[in-house]
Structures are given as structure tokens and as C-alpha cells.
Amino acid sequence: MSKTAYPNLFKPLKVDGLRLKNRITMAPLYLGYAAPGGKVSPLMLAHYKLMAQSGAALIVVEGSGIIVNGSGSARTLRCDHNRYLKGLHGLAKAIKEEKALAALQINHAGRFAQVAEPVAPSAVPAFGATPHVLTRKEMKTIQKQYAKAALRVQRAGFDLVELHGGTGYLLAQFVSPRTNTRTDAYGGPIENRIRFPLEVLKGVKDLVGDFPVGYRFLADEWLPDGLHVEESRVLAKTLEENGVAYISVMGGTYESFFLPGVIKESRKPGYMVSLAEAIKREVKVPVITAGRISTPGLAESILREKKADLIGLARMLWVDPEWPRKARKGLDRSIIKCSPKCDACLQLVMQGKPAFCPRWKKGKRAEYKALFQ
Numbered sequence: 001m002s003k004t005a006y007p008n009l010f011k012p013l014k015v016d017g018l019r020l021k022n023r024i025t026m027a028p029l030y031l032g033y034a035a036p037g038g039k040v041s042p043l044m045l046a047h048y049k050l051m052a053q054s055g056a057a058l059i060v061v062e063g064s065g066i067i068v069n070g071s072g073s074a075r076t077l078r079c080d081h082n083r084y085l086k087g088l089h090g091l092a093k094a095i096k097e098e099k100a101l102a103a104l105q106i107n108h109a110g111r112f113a114q115v116a117e118p119v120a121p122s123a124v125p126a127f128g129a130t131p132h133v134l135t136r137k138e139m140k141t142i143q144k145q146y147a148k149a150a151l152r153v154q155r156a157g158f159d160l161v162e163l164h165g166g167t168g169y170l171l172a173q174f175v176s177p178r179t180n181t182r183t184d185a186y187g188g189p190i191e192n193r194i195r196f197p198l199e200v201l202k203g204v205k206d207l208v209g210d211f212p213v214g215y216r217f218l219a220d221e222w223l224p225d226g227l228h229v230e231e232s233r234v235l236a237k238t239l240e241e242n243g244v245a246y247i248s249v250m251g252g253t254y255e256s257f258f259l260p261g262v263i264k265e266s267r268k269p270g271y272m273v274s275l276a277e278a279i280k281r282e283v284k285v286p287v288i289t290a291g292r293i294s295t296p297g298l299a300e301s302i303l304r305e306k307k308a309d310l311i312g313l314a315r316m317l318w319v320d321p322e323w324p325r326k327a328r329k330g331l332d333r334s335i336i337k338c339s340p341k342c343d344a345c346l347q348l349v350m351q352g353k354p355a356f357c358p359r360w361k362k363g364k365r366a367e368y369k370a371l372f373q
């Protein structure tokens with residue numbers, strides 16, 4: 001290995017039998033690049049190939065829908081039917097050809113789904129719609145859909161699958177005391193509220209065998225009456241006991257991301273590291289931290305101080321796919337930074353448009369637009 005100023009960042013790590021060549025992972029980033037209807041598009045292939053060429057050890061592909069009624073948007077990638085297998089196979093291959101490990105995140109958006117009749121653990125309105133309360137039978141169906149989707153991820157050739165328990169989507173909706181007011185065995189104390197995500201994990205593991213399963217983890221909703229670390233830590237420990245490959249920690253949901261205090265905090269480098277650190281104290285399984293980790297120096301100090309085991313770069317890698325290579329060569333100053341005051345990518349995808357970054361070099365936007373279907 002060539003010499004680097006960041007020895008911790010470029011130290012390999014074994015994760016559930018897989019060898020990560022360094023500590024850099026791409027955190028999932030939905031950009032609205034899938035073809036309408038959720039198939040892998042040429043733009044998506046080009047985008048993930050570039051992300052894998054960056055030198056990151058693991059690319060976690062954005063959330064893909066496990067059931068059409070749980071889809072975040074018409075351009076959300078889908079893995080709810082065998083007809084998507086061919087495209088997903090091409091996507092996994094494109095990433096792995098560049099010597100990165102490939103993961104696919106699978107998701108049900110629950111009350112945040114952009115569908116006529118969203119479903120959720122309880123009838124807590126979101127974006128003006130009151131979701132249908134899931135029956136036990138419907139929950140069983142969703143559990144099975146998760147397992148079948150995970151099997152497709154395995155069959156498509158990915159190295160691992162990630163369950164999306166973040167951003168306030170369905171799994172997180174069960175865990176949160178705000179969005180889960182059920183009075184059955186799935187509501188009430190935290191031990192009950194984590195029951196459904198654990199059943200989903202079990203269903204997945206039963207079907208995929210020793211295929212690694214990661215978990216995107218909501219540590220704190222950043223809402224006064226929401227989920228906080230005091231409770232989410234219980235889920236972290238239980239996920240570890242139930243064999244997850246890693247826990248990828250994040251904070252916030254669509255109901256807190258735009259609060260003035262949260263916006264202010266999110267502009268700071270490493271704004272979610274303290275959450276990862278709190279969860280890492282509870283578990284031995286590798287913990288990923290993300291959130292404006294804009295410099296290799298910050299990443300190195302997080303690892304050195306054992307606040308997390310792996311670094312997740314989402315916008316940070318997208319804005320400058322050379323981040324890992326520049327870090328290795330000590331060219332930190334030339335890393336193109338995501339502007340703390342910008343939220344263009346988030347605004348664009350929320351309007352159902354594909355995201356392009358104003359910080360890209362001239363010509364790249366046109367190149368991407370030409371590939372957009």
C-alpha cells in the first residue's frame with residue numbers, strides 16, 4: 001500500500017466476511033436517475049460506475065422499493081418483481097467491475113410513500129394525508145416482500161443488502177413513539193416498537209442465509225416527541241444480536257430536516273458523528289457515520305478517536321468523486337466541497353426532478369442530461 005497521511009482511513013476492515021479495502025463507503029443517495037417505473041437507467045449505470053471508480057470500498061446504492069405501494073416516487077428504483085433483476089444485475093456488475101463492493105438498500109416508505117393510499121403503523125398524518133393503519137395480515141405481507149426483495153438483491157449479484165431503517169420511513173415509523181401509537185404487541189414500550197423491524201430482519205435472514213445484511217439506522221428523529229438515542233440504542237443492541245453486518249447511523253426525518261435548528265446543525269462538518277459515537281458505545285458490530293464529512297482529516301480523526309468504524313460519504317462523494325483518491329495522495333485542498341448553504345439536490349429530488357450539482361465542472365451537467373431518460 002502506498003504511504004498516506006491517513007492510515008486509519010485506508011486500513012482495510014472485515015465486515016461479515018467481506019473485505020473492505022478501506023474505510024470509505026458511499027452512503028445511499030437518491031438522485032432521481034432511475035427510469036420512470038423504477039428500472040435501472042443508462043444514467044444510473046454511469047453514475048454508480050463513477051462512484052465505484054472513486055476508490056471507495058463499498059457503494060451502497062440508494063433505496064429501492066420492495067412493494068409498489070411503498071414507493072417514494074415514480075423514479076424510485078424497484079426490486080419488487082423479478083422483471084427488475086436484469087437491470088439490477090447490470091448495476092451490481094458495473095460497481096463490482098470497478099473493484100468496489102456493491103450493496104443495495106431496500107425500503108418501504110410507509111406514510112411518506114407518494115401513492116394514493118399510504119400505509120403506516122398508525123394513523124398519524126404526513127404531508128396532508130392520513131395513512132391506512134396496517135393490519136397484522138398486511139404487515140406479514142410486507143415482511144415477506146422484504147425477504148423476497150433481499151433475495152433478488154442477492155441473486156442480482158450484490159455483495160450485501162441494506163435495510164432502510166432511516167429517514168422516517170416504514171421501519172423507523174414503527175420504532176418512533178410519535179408515529180407508532182398502536183396498542184397491540186407492536187406498539188407501546190420500545191421492546192414492542194422494534195418488533196416489526198426485527199421480524200423483517202429475521203424474514204430476510206431466513207431467506208438469504210449467510211448473505212450479509214446491513215441496517216440504515218435512525219438514532220434520533222430530532223423532534224421533541226420523537227425517537228431519541230435513549231430508546232434507539234435498544235434497537236441497535238438487538239440488531240447486533242440478530243446478526244446485522246453493520247449499523248449505518250443517521251439522524252432526522254422529512255419532518256425534522258427543514259426545521260431551522262436542524263438546518264443550522266446540518267451545515268456543520270460531521271453533524272451526525274455524535275449519534276454514531278453514542279451507538280458505537282452500545283455495539284461491537286461496525287458502525288458507519290455520515291453527514292458532511294467533507295475532509296479526509298475529519299474522517300481520519302473520527303476513526304482514530306473510535307467514534308465510528310467506517311465513513312459514509314453521500315453528497316460529499318457525489319460532488320467530488322475524486323475525494324478518496326485526493327485523500328490518499330494528500331491533495332485535500334483540491335477536494336471540491338459541497339456548499340453548506342446549498343440544498344439543491346434535495347430540493348430537486350423532492351420536486352420529482354433529477355439532481356445535478358452546481359459545483360460540478362462545466363459540461364458534466366450536459367453529459368448527465370443527455371443520458372437522462
Ligand SMILES: Cc1cc2nc3c(=O)[nH]c(=O)nc-3n(C[C@H](O)[C@H](O)[C@H](O)COP(=O)(O)O)c2cc1C
Nearest residue numbers: 027028029030062063290291292313314315316346
Ligand atoms: C438528495 C438526498 C438523497 C438521499 N437518499 C438517501 C437514500 O436513498 N437512503 C438513505 O439511507 N439515505 C439517503 N440520504 C441521506 C444520505 O445517505 C446521508 O446520510 C446524508 O446526505 C449525509 O451525508 P452527506 O453529507 O455526505 O451527504 C439522502 C440524502 C440526500 C441529500
Ligand code: SF4
Nearest residue numbers: 315338339342345357
Ligand atoms: S453543493 Fe448543493 S447540489 Fe451539490 S451536493 Fe452539495 S447540496 Fe447537493
